[in-house]
Amino acid sequence: MKKSFTLILAFLFIGFLSLNAQASLEGSVMDKDQGTPLDFAYVKLYQGTSMITGTQTDFDGNFLITNIDPGTYDIEASYLGYTSEKKTGVVLKAGKVLRLKFELSPEGVVLDKVVITEYKAPLIDIDNTTTGGTVTAEKIQNLPTKEVSAIAATTAGVSSVDGGSVTIRGGRTNATAYYVDGIRVIGLVPQSEIEQMQVITGGLEAKYGDATGGLISITTKGPSQKFSGGAEVETSQYLDPYGYNLASAYL
Template identity: 30%
Template sequence: MSFKLGRLILFTIIALVSEGLYSQVTATVYGKVLDELEAPLFGASVFLEGTQLGAQTDFDGTYEIKEVPPGSYNLIVTYLGYKSQTKYNIIVRSKGTPAYNFILEVETEQLKEVVVSNANIISRPKETPLSTQTLSAVEIATYPGSNNDVVQVAQTLPGVSPSIGGFRNDLVIRGGAPNESVYYLDGMEIPNINHFSTQGSAGGPVGLINVSFIDNVTLSTSAFNARYDNPLSGV
């Protein structure tokens, strides 16, 4: 009798373990949808392209898409009166998936043309801030050879030269020294963002910043904002 009971218990344990092994692991994609004034948008549609998974935002502009299998997706948000927006190749992990937030622009309506005659035309070129480059966390994580290092990706941008040693990630901007650039994280200056940095230099073998916990990175090689404290080469 005890032998049969033991076999029954063993069979039950094996069945439970097998069920746990073959059950699919899912995650939740979440975030907020705001307008340009950072006011929440209620009722915006957020969905994963090519799937039946989606959700709508609540009164706080928050959305949650549950039971998402881990993988890479295109996340799309639409709202009446606003331009739709897509985040490409977002990475959904079983644990540690970051929030994906959206700021939507108002979609202007096309009006009828207005003809003005006998007027002096003043033509001015549209200025583009070529010295400022912005990269998303997905671009940094998927950049070839970057090893998920923010500074190594910044070395490939216009106006930036890599350090002489290939094992370092010093930033040489327009011929300046590596310690002439400043780093800010959420508005707070970070004296050093690299492991094992050399004294008097801001570079090191690998960066401290985990790409999974950032939203984007902006590099300015000139025309710095006045709120940054005395940079000589870049921000």
């Protein structure tokens, strides 16, 4: 019984010596210019080119590494957007806690020169197998007509009488398919909501199904965080014998 108690004390004593034989490292990583802590900065311990251990700082820029074998280390602190700092030849002693302070400076990033050139649409799009045209919102705003069918009629091969039904390449009016944001529809949207209108007069893709004539595909402007509206009035009264009048408003 006495021998067993002696062995237990011996093991406890050896464990205590082993625990005290380890070193600890603590410290902080700060912004050198502002004096503010850098949270989640990396702190790494090296011996030669091999990294032995490491950690990250907390929200206050502090770090703690325990159970380090005594010896000489190179200790590096790094943070994204800052220059790294390395302290070399740091001696960690058994049973001792060494405190270090790192102060990192913001690192300026030199960007490569950026050349800005204006994009020009090619005269011939070799990847396009369809024929027709595309009208943007800017072009629609500058057109004298505001009817969707009349806007479509500005494309070669498309005709519309007085803003009525659209005929593409002499086909029937009911052979023209209409799509709004990729969904086939019967009615159309106000011209003020059109971001882009694509008129396809030939070479329809298989995804458009049974469209036997042409196709008018409209992309709307989509939702906006700003509330806006407008009104427009056009007239040729007293200017020509037709007496054309147009009034439109939108929200």
